[in-house]
Amino acid sequence: MPYYFMRDTPLQALEQLMMSQPGQKPRGGGIYRSPFHYTPKDVACEYCQNYDRKHPCRLCECTCLEERIEAGVLEMNAFMRDCFAPSMGPQFRKRMHQQLRERNPQFFLSNAHRRRWTYWRERCWRLSDRNKAALFLLTAYESL
Incomplete structure (x- = not known):
């Protein structure tokens, strides 16, 4: 049944559980990601x-x-x-x-800088690009 009576109440999850078929996995509500990837010829x-x-x-x-x-x-x-x-x-x-x-330009000052940046980037994953840039600069030195 597509319609739930307990919509927007604390009992909605219980109603969904009771209306689901036993032994069946719930349908996913994930994001569809396109399998298409650009090739160099596409972006000429x-x-x-x-x-x-x-x-x-x-x-x-x-x-x-x-x-x-x-x-x-x-x-x-x-x-x-x-x-x-x-x-x-x-x-x-x-x-x-x-x-x-240089042959391999480095964006990180050291491996410690890379570790600090990846650590904080994973913890603050909702940052905007501007804030990620600020985070990159702030993780350059341990004292910051």
């Missing part, structure tokens, strides 16, 4: 709605950025240069150049 720039052969869009203005990251097409060095180059000061430019020159 020539298929983009903003594509212009003479003037390719800058990565900081790209509308397909999330899909390109998922497909693994986006190179971090190119993205950093395109997004931050216009507003970089000389000190920031020097640090970014040094960071991007």
Whole structure:
């Protein structure tokens, strides 16, 4: 029966239990996740709605950025240069150049920083992206 009489009362769970069939698992109410994953061919720039052969869009203005990251097409060095180059000061430019020159750029200062960040990220899983960035900075040193 689809209709419950004890809706919005403490007895609703008991009524659901009494109306369910014995020995049967309850139907799930989970989220449907699409099995589709983007491939590099799907996110090629020539298929983009903003594509212009003479003037390719800058990565900081790209509308397909999330899909390109998922497909693994986006190179971090190119993205950093395109997004931050216009507003970089000389000190920031020097640090970014040094960071991007390394073979394996590290976003964490140490393994301890990585452990602290993953520990707090799992405990505070509902944080917005802005708060996650602040959490990343606050977990850099043990004293913070």
